[in-house]
Amino acid sequence: MSRALASPSLAVQRGILGAVLLIACWEGLARGLHLPAYVLPAVSDILVGLWSKRAILIDAAGYTLLEALVGYGLGCLIGIGLAVAIALVPALRSAIMPLATAINSVPVVGYSPLILLWFGIGVSSKIVMVAMAVSFTILLSMLAGLDRVDRRAVDLMKSFGAGRFGVLWRLRLPTALPLLLAGMRVSTVRSVIVAIVTEMLGAHGGLGWVIYQAVLQIDFVQVWSAIFVASAASLAFFGLIGFLERKILFWT
Amino acid sequence: MQAARLPDPGPTIEAPQVHPKPEPLLELRAINKTFGSVAALSGLQANVAPGEFVTVVGPSGCGKSTLFNIVAGLEEPDAGGILRFEGKSCHAADLLGRVSFMPQRDLLFPWRNVVDNAILALEVEGMPREQARAKALKMLPEFGLAGFEKQYPNQLSGGMRQRVALMRTFLFERDLMLLDEPFGALDALTRAMMQRWLLDVWQKYRRTILFITHDVDEAIFLGDRVLVMTARPGSVKLEQIVDLPRPRRPEIVTSPEFVRLKRTLLDAIEEESMKSFQSSIAQEKSQ
Amino acid sequence: MQAARLPDPGPTIEAPQVHPKPEPLLELRAINKTFGSVAALSGLQANVAPGEFVTVVGPSGCGKSTLFNIVAGLEEPDAGGILRFEGKSCHAADLLGRVSFMPQRDLLFPWRNVVDNAILALEVEGMPREQARAKALKMLPEFGLAGFEKQYPNQLSGGMRQRVALMRTFLFERDLMLLDEPFGALDALTRAMMQRWLLDVWQKYRRTILFITHDVDEAIFLGDRVLVMTARPGSVKLEQIVDLPRPRRPEIVTSPEFVRLKRTLLDAIEEESMKSFQSSIAQEKSQ
Amino acid sequence: MSGPAATSLSEAAAATRSITMPDSLRKLVRLLLGLAIAAVIWEGAVMLFGIRPYYLPRLSTILLAMAATPRAYVDGFLRTLAETLIGFASGGAFGVLMGIVFFRVRALREMIFPIFVVSQTIPVIAFGALVVLWFGNTLLAKAIIAFYLTFFPVTVNTLLGLETVDPKQVALMRSFGASNRQLLLRLQLPTALPQIFVALRLAASLSLVGAIVGEWFGDTTGLGVLLLQAMFTENVVAIWGALLAAALLGTGFYAVVAAVEQRLVFWSAEQ
Amino acid sequence: PAAELQKASLRLKWLPQAQFAGFYVAAAKGYYKAEGIDLTINPGGPNLLTENLVATGADTFGLSGGTDSVFAARDKGLPIVCIGVSHQITPFIFVARKDGPVKTIQDFKGKTVTTWFTGANHVLNGMLAKEGIKPDELKIQPQQVSVTPFVDGSVDVITATYYNEFYTIQSRMPKDSLKTFVAEDYGITFPRDTLIVAETTAKEKPELVKAFLRASLKGWKDAFSDPKGAVDTVMAAAPTLDRTQQEFMLTEVKRLMTAGAAAKNGMFWIDADAVKTAHDFFLKYGVISKPLDLAAAYDASFIQSVPVADRLP
Ligand SMILES: Nc1ncnc2c1ncn2[C@@H]1O[C@H](COP(=O)(O)OP(=O)(O)OP(=O)(O)O)[C@@H](O)[C@H]1O
Ligand SMILES: Nc1ncnc2c1ncn2[C@@H]1O[C@H](COP(=O)(O)OP(=O)(O)OP(=O)(O)O)[C@@H](O)[C@H]1O
Ligand SMILES: [Mg+2]
Numbered sequence A: 001m002s003r004a005l006a007s008p009s010l011a012v013q014r015g016i017l018g019a020v021l022l023i024a025c026w027e028g029l030a031r032g033l034h035l036p037a038y039v040l041p042a043v044s045d046i047l048v049g050l051w052s053k054r055a056i057l058i059d060a061a062g063y064t065l066l067e068a069l070v071g072y073g074l075g076c077l078i079g080i081g082l083a084v085a086i087a088l089v090p091a092l093r094s095a096i097m098p099l100a101t102a103i104n105s106v107p108v109v110g111y112s113p114l115i116l117l118w119f120g121i122g123v124s125s126k127i128v129m130v131a132m133a134v135s136f137t138i139l140l141s142m143l144a145g146l147d148r149v150d151r152r153a154v155d156l157m158k159s160f161g162a163g164r165f166g167v168l169w170r171l172r173l174p175t176a177l178p179l180l181l182a183g184m185r186v187s188t189v190r191s192v193i194v195a196i197v198t199e200m201l202g203a204h205g206g207l208g209w210v211i212y213q214a215v216l217q218i219d220f221v222q223v224w225s226a227i228f229v230a231s232a233a234s235l236a237f238f239g240l241i242g243f244l245e246r247k248i249l250f251w252t
Numbered sequence B, C: 001m002q003a004a005r006l007p008d009p010g011p012t013i014e015a016p017q018v019h020p021k022p023e024p025l026l027e028l029r030a031i032n033k034t035f036g037s038v039a040a041l042s043g044l045q046a047n048v049a050p051g052e053f054v055t056v057v058g059p060s061g062c063g064k065s066t067l068f069n070i071v072a073g074l075e076e077p078d079a080g081g082i083l084r085f086e087g088k089s090c091h092a093a094d095l096l097g098r099v100s101f102m103p104q105r106d107l108l109f110p111w112r113n114v115v116d117n118a119i120l121a122l123e124v125e126g127m128p129r130e131q132a133r134a135k136a137l138k139m140l141p142e143f144g145l146a147g148f149e150k151q152y153p154n155q156l157s158g159g160m161r162q163r164v165a166l167m168r169t170f171l172f173e174r175d176l177m178l179l180d181e182p183f184g185a186l187d188a189l190t191r192a193m194m195q196r197w198l199l200d201v202w203q204k205y206r207r208t209i210l211f212i213t214h215d216v217d218e219a220i221f222l223g224d225r226v227l228v229m230t231a232r233p234g235s236v237k238l239e240q241i242v243d244l245p246r247p248r249r250p251e252i253v254t255s256p257e258f259v260r261l262k263r264t265l266l267d268a269i270e271e272e273s274m275k276s277f278q279s280s281i282a283q284e285k286s287q
Numbered sequence D: 001m002s003g004p005a006a007t008s009l010s011e012a013a014a015a016t017r018s019i020t021m022p023d024s025l026r027k028l029v030r031l032l033l034g035l036a037i038a039a040v041i042w043e044g045a046v047m048l049f050g051i052r053p054y055y056l057p058r059l060s061t062i063l064l065a066m067a068a069t070p071r072a073y074v075d076g077f078l079r080t081l082a083e084t085l086i087g088f089a090s091g092g093a094f095g096v097l098m099g100i101v102f103f104r105v106r107a108l109r110e111m112i113f114p115i116f117v118v119s120q121t122i123p124v125i126a127f128g129a130l131v132v133l134w135f136g137n138t139l140l141a142k143a144i145i146a147f148y149l150t151f152f153p154v155t156v157n158t159l160l161g162l163e164t165v166d167p168k169q170v171a172l173m174r175s176f177g178a179s180n181r182q183l184l185l186r187l188q189l190p191t192a193l194p195q196i197f198v199a200l201r202l203a204a205s206l207s208l209v210g211a212i213v214g215e216w217f218g219d220t221t222g223l224g225v226l227l228l229q230a231m232f233t234e235n236v237v238a239i240w241g242a243l244l245a246a247a248l249l250g251t252g253f254y255a256v257v258a259a260v261e262q263r264l265v266f267w268s269a270e271q
Numbered sequence E: 001p002a003a004e005l006q007k008a009s010l011r012l013k014w015l016p017q018a019q020f021a022g023f024y025v026a027a028a029k030g031y032y033k034a035e036g037i038d039l040t041i042n043p044g045g046p047n048l049l050t051e052n053l054v055a056t057g058a059d060t061f062g063l064s065g066g067t068d069s070v071f072a073a074r075d076k077g078l079p080i081v082c083i084g085v086s087h088q089i090t091p092f093i094f095v096a097r098k099d100g101p102v103k104t105i106q107d108f109k110g111k112t113v114t115t116w117f118t119g120a121n122h123v124l125n126g127m128l129a130k131e132g133i134k135p136d137e138l139k140i141q142p143q144q145v146s147v148t149p150f151v152d153g154s155v156d157v158i159t160a161t162y163y164n165e166f167y168t169i170q171s172r173m174p175k176d177s178l179k180t181f182v183a184e185d186y187g188i189t190f191p192r193d194t195l196i197v198a199e200t201t202a203k204e205k206p207e208l209v210k211a212f213l214r215a216s217l218k219g220w221k222d223a224f225s226d227p228k229g230a231v232d233t234v235m236a237a238a239p240t241l242d243r244t245q246q247e248f249m250l251t252e253v254k255r256l257m258t259a260g261a262a263a264k265n266g267m268f269w270i271d272a273d274a275v276k277t278a279h280d281f282f283l284k285y286g287v288i289s290k291p292l293d294l295a296a297a298y299d300a301s302f303i304q305s306v307p308v309a310d311r312l313p
């Protein structure tokens, strides 16, 4: 606890130091080697571009984040729900797992023709894609967490007359939490990226759409501006879940 | 219990032994249990009458905890064994939730503090958390845990952890209690205090208690009857009735009856422990 | 050791006590340790001479395991305490790898079988695995574990786990051994056998041993000196020299000297245990 | 060796064999049966409800189409498999390594971990062109994209696993004088192994996704190429053919990783 | 001898299909080798920008999007030169249902029109502008991969290439139930599928460029004279393709490649007028920021070095 409380400032300092070093290298490389924008634009150029297009980018980010967050929430619910269902009814495992793996083995984009067909080109198709990508990660993490439980602790709970649900709620869920939250943390980034990629395949707006159009216009400064915004958004999202994780897992 | 009230110094009855009445609360016949190639229990036979305090001693690894797991409903005995509870034949699993069981390892949940670990069973039963907590808080001083209610298990000493586990078991009020070395990690006085307290509870509420211990003094001091188990595969070697008057005072341990009982039991245990070491050495030799 | 060889019945020396010579192996002065708001040790003072067998008793939660953690190098005492090992002042951390330590919980690794758990320390020292295994296999029968070398911890009984942990400690040969309730989960005979075996080892190799137990008989039977600790915050209340001749036979426990020593120790412990319960209850009242 | 011991041993062996053989067989049979049922349902549903082929073609049509050009699918399968394996192995190894480094060196973790997170927020599609620019149409280029998708979850879970090690066990190892390296190899990694495998199973799926997406940056063979080609010529039968092949590869690889996990992480969880 | 072969690569704008048959035929028949070039054909893909790869030197030659993308690239300072134009007329058409509400281009107003934002959008905008319709008067949506929304009627007008989507649509609904809108009917021509090289290549290795064009033209001539064989060659590279569709594609591609000025001047002819018209259009609508030096962007000297006879199919 004390470590978590004492170190953020130092951690943040180091994080900033790392970012500064990276940006310095990038800037140095781009400027030093006179890289043209279509290879790698300099950070300063990107930031200037970002500022000049801020209105468009903020709009697009809002759009993308909406898709990512809703899809993320949905994906978490589905993943947790399936894992819990498997935990309660073990027979479901052999039905759900191969199917989930098979579905997840194909890149989301592979489904885009179908998903776009079924859910249209608007927000809902992106949400579905994000939810699909997120739910698998969550399912795996949650299931592993639920399985990790000490068998004798389960026995103890049973001896108190706890049913499957009681064991799940009081023992298996708390045991699964660390892994679940790690899965949720990893999924944050993936949710944003899947939203963006899906947007690139057909959308009305969003960062992916901006990137797509910028690529066509060979405007790489704008491509990278959009990527910067996407990164910032994901980083914030990742940080938020990480923060919740530290709050919730006080005992580790 | 009738047998235990016989007038004469401790009659030593070789198992199997029959209690004609009252109807036993728990009856075990021909219980076997094997784990892969290890036979843990073989032909075990025992009765426990309602309200009786039975202590179990035996060499380490002879199957005591396995026996408890079966009675707690956590493991099924091998096919062929007979298990009867409250007069009805049943599967081990039917006993789940009907006996209060304290396992040998404390199994405290690291994300629950002392109080919340203690009220685990009450919560499972559906008691509102606040009510359960209030109940537990009242018991803390008796367990020497006052002031530690907010601590987490990793902040406790070994003996304190054991006391929390014990308290958790006590709060789960069932007619039959199974205690697996509950006082193993306690110092002499704390142990003595807990023993006295346990006897109080037992006499007040007439709960039936099955109690594993390695301390023969403790087995005699507490029990109506002491079961001595054979070396692995475990069965009951000896049922020693302890006919010392109750309430028993601490000084009783120096009384001649007590010492005689202790001698009998120690002899039986030593014989079995010896066997378990010899068989272990023989097995080594044969390889 | 000199003090322990005094001719007359157990002189009771109130701590602090000075051993003029030989140079103590381990010297602790003014050791404090607090965990947040809990003071575990306060002003603890003790010496251990080379080759001495010192047993430690005290109420549950008084800081015995904490003391061991410090001597094993796992926790630093609070600033101000003095720790000397082999005559040199040092930090606790300097003791890592120089004492063999058996923790109160067995801490077996679930992915290692019995033999591989036992040879853990040897592997850390760099001994080839096969050689270490051969060495461990030879010791299995002495620990009553023959035939169980391939079993995993979750297939063992509580006492067997403890014996594996004990064996792991013995295989790690260091001048100073710290044993935290090593025989807590063993039946009387296995315990007696292990005690005799421990004394053999100690006498043959003249290792220095610090031994925590809750069993006063065991403390006297094994020790050159018994340290009784006060209630939390722990310090040494009493250093009782045990001047019984060696080798000690099991019958010694009934000898008058033994009984007298036991009485003295029990009184001291009870006083402290009582305190710890009273303070615990007082704390409860004050809230 | 004494007679009875020998017989009991061989009996035990025979017993386990007679139990496990039909067991694994039964599993296989059940799997095949499950697949057969799924196939029949698919085929039947399409025929029964008259589902239009561009929504969902008949399974038999798809299988026939695949059988018509087996080489394309086999070559594609093998090529994608190779990319997936390279990406998985390198991503897994790098992920574990970085997990360890971050666990050990807190300063590095605080400096670099956020950059890892940022790196994961860059859509592959944005820098795929860069990869082609540097590595051309080589196997390596695709493997790098597979690697990129793989390493992050492994790092996160390795770190998590290493952090959940019981401090008491660490203390024990330290008291034996264990070096950091020994502590890592003998205690921390084994403890983290279950967690690492969760990520590796995820990585098995992700590396395949990476390989397939990597093939979209101008390649000639691979399941990704087949999928893309089918998608843009709207050859629904071929889309499903590629999807089926990818699903087969993905589930197979996942099953292998899961089987390895069962071998390595055999102990039940306990503190 | 092999040792003297010069390594080079051609980056296509998409995956192997009959649209690029000539290059595959030339490679298969060893025409590039005969010209001293060891040519690798690299397929394209979504989000791969041929201009970028050629500009950075990752590929020697590129078959890029079209005049529009060459303009955009030059406008952004990418050092590439167009050395030939493949499709002489606009390859896109806009398709509506005969029985639907859209009879004339004026009917686009208020309807849902889907198009690609990879160049086809400019064609659409041009046609609308010619008719005096503002883009915000209709619902222009990005077009997804599938034509199903159009077939199902949820989209009124869809964009198609002659050689791909139009075929797919026809396989779903009869050709005579479709109404098409052709850019050329509205006076708009956007030549597409441009062959490009880096400026440095054009300057330093003109012979290589010429040799490449000679071999490619030979390949295309062969492809058109033996379409079945050409489709075989393409399908050897991409076996899962649909043969009928590829044959259809080759026929359409031949039409596009030999239309307009190419009928007289041969394949890959750079029609300066068409280029100029397109340039002015893009400038007017702000697709490019400033007037471009067309002579520098489109260098006809290489294609002109090949005798006309060898350029005619
Ligand atoms: N899950 C299991 N798998 C395999 N063997 C087991 C299992 N549980 C117990 N055993 C074996 O059964 C025997 C009896 O174990 P049990 O725990 O009942 O002993 P115990 O009498 O409680 O011993 P202790 O006094 O040491 O706790 C031991 O030999 C042990 O190895
Ligand atoms: N990591 C910790 N954090 C907070 N408090 C701790 C920690 N470790 C020990 N304590 C406290 O220090 C005191 C002494 O604990 P210790 O384990 O040393 O007792 P002990 O004498 O070994 O008791 P036992 O005989 O029950 O094992 C206890 O009150 C305990 O709550
Ligand atoms: Mg036991």
Ligand SMILES: [Mg+2]
Pocket (backbone or CB within 6 Å): B157, B158, B159, C064, C065, C066, C104, C180
């Ligand atoms: Mg302790």
